[in-house]
Amino acid sequence: MIALLIDADNLSSPAWVDEAVEKLELEDGVIAIRRAYGSAENMKGLADVLRTRAIRPFVNLPLPKNTTDMSLAVDAMELACLTPRPKLIAIASGDLDFVPLVVRLRERGIRVVCISERAKLSQDAIPAYDQVIYVGADQVVVPAPEKPEILPLVVEVVRPAPKKSVAKVAPVKPAVPKPPAVATKKAAVKKVAKKSPGKAIEVVTSPQTIVSAFPNLQAGQWLELSDVAKILHDKKLLAKSATSTKLFKKFPEHFELRPAGKPNKVRLIKL
Incomplete structure (x- = not known):
């Protein structure tokens, strides 16, 4: 079973979300669980791709900070406790905040993949994931x-x-045998x-x-x-x-x- 959890406040472009689903299915197979987390405004901008890709929207409470990250992390750990649990969880976000979650999921034997735009991915987060998939035409x-x-x-x-006008005749000297060529290049x-x-x-x-x-x-x-x-x-x-x-x-x-x-x-x- 494969699960795709999208941080819609980070990966907010409909084209990139569509590309994320396409690349993940091409490499790993059918995605059974598809969820997107974000504010009401971002969800409204992703309405078409959420419908065509059958992605369940989870709208967060209108609080100022980290509501999307916390909601996604809670659901990811809940999925990790299922029987059977997912063999792969893809987190569509470049945030460094998800590294502790990724470590816990890998400790439970789950393969974790990051999907992100290259410009939004924190370099310090890359070693935590089993694989990173970049989306966006400008990332090719x-x-x-x-x-x-x-x-x-x-x-x-x-x-x-320079040319010489008159050639000088050097005195004849007895021939001396040359030593073997041992000079380096x-x-x-x-x-x-x-x-x-x-x-x-x-x-x-x-x-x-x-x-x-x-x-x-x-x-x-x-x-x-x-x-x-x-x-x-x-x-x-x-x-x-x-x-x-x-x-x-x-x-x-x-x-x-x-x-x-x-x-x-x-x-x-x-x-």
């Missing part, structure tokens, strides 16, 4: 083109050597750089190269900015004199920093 992340490996783009500019590169001062190498960093260095960013997890900066320096994706804050601020549509004043965390929004 377009995958990057498949490539075997994303490497930093290296652009090499070669300037021609790194040493060879340094030697070429000294002989050819006209060559310049520029490393161009893109959002794709940054994400390739941090698999956790692809999951939308918050990372410590200091740890990210160290790895960017180690992988030579960030110059020693540059700061990671300025780098991520170049791509505001792809990365989010917090707090706004002196950011110390970063996460991926989308590619």
